[in-house]
Amino acid sequence: MARSAAELYEEDFYAWTRAQAAALRRLAAEGWNAPLDLEHLAEEVEDLGREQRNAVWSHLVRIVEHRLKLAYSPAREPRLGSFDSLDEAVSNVQRRLTPTIRREIEAALGEIYAEGRRHARRGLLAHGEREAAARLPTRCPWTLDELLTPPPEDDPAKQP
Numbered sequence: 001m002a003r004s005a006a007e008l009y010e011e012d013f014y015a016w017t018r019a020q021a022a023a024l025r026r027l028a029a030e031g032w033n034a035p036l037d038l039e040h041l042a043e044e045v046e047d048l049g050r051e052q053r054n055a056v057w058s059h060l061v062r063i064v065e066h067r068l069k070l071a072y073s074p075a076r077e078p079r080l081g082s083f084d085s086l087d088e089a090v091s092n093v094q095r096r097l098t099p100t101i102r103r104e105i106e107a108a109l110g111e112i113y114a115e116g117r118r119h120a121r122r123g124l125l126a127h128g129e130r131e132a133a134a135r136l137p138t139r140c141p142w143t144l145d146e147l148l149t150p151p152p153e154d155d156p157a158k159q160p
Contacts, residue, residue: 015100017049053101057112059089060105063147064116064140065123070151072132073124083151090150097148106144113140 009016021042028038066086070079097105105112117136124133 012098012100014049014052014098017045017052018100021046021049052096052098053104056093056096056101056105057108059092059096060112060147061116061119062086062089063093064113064142065119067142067147068117068120068136069123072120072135073127073129074132075127075129086151090148093148102144109140109144 003011005016005019008019024038024042024045028042032038063086066082066089070082070086117138121133121136124130124136
């Protein structure tokens, strides 16, 4: 069932930006005679959606990094900082995640994990934690929903 543009805007901003950019391009191709720069408007609208998707990607990389550090580092410090960073990133993703972005992100979870793993590995090595860095799994051990589970509030020493 087709949704109105207003409903799509409210339910899935990313999908709305793609649909609006396509509509603007169709108008330009049809030779619509108006004083609007349709092609550049389409690009800008599309970029708004891409920025949302890229923000979700970036926050997920950070989530992977800190979940790995918390799960594999035996160090007690700086766990609170990792929990704070994890909590903030989860909140940011939950605010931006739309059904369309979710599908794209789930398809790219392996790439996101590899990037987050690189960050975690470098961080562990920088703190002399070679064994922890060597134990990091090569494949993502979490689903997207598991990654988006907020860290525990009652005991920051608990593993996520």
